[in-house]
Amino acid sequence: MKKINVNHQFTIISYNVIIGEFFYEGGYFMFQILVVEDDASLRKLMSAALKQHGYVTFLANDGLEALDVLEKTNIDLIISDIMMPNMDGYELTRQLRKADFNLPILMVTAKETFEDKQEGFSAGTDDYMVKPIDINEMILRVGALLRRSKMASEHSLTVGNCVLDYDAMSVAVDGGAAETIPQMEFKLLFKLLSYPDKIFTRRQLLDELWGMDKDVDERTVDVHVKRLRERYGSCESFDIVTVRGLGYKAVKKQ
Structure with missing residues (x-):
């Protein structure tokens, strides 16, 4: 069997059907x-x-x-x-x-x-x-x-030595104790790590995590990403990468 590449990619489509x-x-x-x-x-x-x-x-x-x-x-x-x-x-x-x-x-x-x-x-x-x-x-x-x-x-996610528990909104990194973090930071991290290497725009993340009807500035995403990087910048399992002109993606470390 050929080796299967499971990296996530994205597709741009133009019709306005909201499924997915x-x-x-x-x-x-x-x-x-x-x-x-x-x-x-x-x-x-x-x-x-x-x-x-x-x-x-x-x-x-x-x-x-x-x-x-x-x-x-x-x-x-x-x-x-x-x-x-x-x-x-x-x-x-x-x-x-x-x-x-x-x-x-x-x-x-x-x-x-x-x-x-x-x-x-x-x-x-x-x-x-x-x-x-x-x-x-x-x-x-x-x-x-x-x-x-x-x-x-959706309730539990393991990426390398990092374990996320959705029910508890907690993250355990590199074998350490589970730490409960603010809800929106957790949801953002969970979303990015659920789709490694997939690019998310700021607008998409706002719509999905904060809600389409909320009047929230796109810089809100930047603030939360900054906080996550401060928390997990030394984590051996993943990085949160900025994709210039698009948004963010999580990348697993080898």
Whole structure:
């Protein structure tokens, strides 16, 4: 299996559909979904429906093409057929799980026996739909899987020797005792570390953490970043980096 690059990237889009996360002036950062399907017409139909509901889509004809996409792009969820040339959906799922790639996977296939479903779930898929599929149901399942994935990961986060506890709003660094820090500082740090190497604009961070309707200046983000750097400037696990002209990103230290 090729080594998969899990670094997060961003996509700029111009239509005003609010599903996922805000990003950049005039656009939004949306959930990115990889559709792996060798039936070109069905692949196109799925992609069109997902785009209509505000998702960014990437397309692959089989498992090998899917791995190529995953090497270059951060994907939030995969919709995969099973029976495909070169590498089928079962093998794709097994390889991703073996590589600790924990994004949600929805299998869509004509194979409908219990044994087929059992093999899919055993490989590591999260949900299963039998063709012919209801596109509206697919959209609902995608939303549910993304919400479930977010809920499963949002309460605790470990980056190197740094452990963040969302419930306690606390941070333990390099084996030290957990320290409770101000709420907005914690939320900002948690957001940045949840997406290492992903660039966030000041406006995006304000909208997500302080709320779109709040009259808060973008310099508020700068102040909170400065405080975080003062607290964790010597941390061996991460740096908060300024991206000139855009905003900030968290970078894991090797």
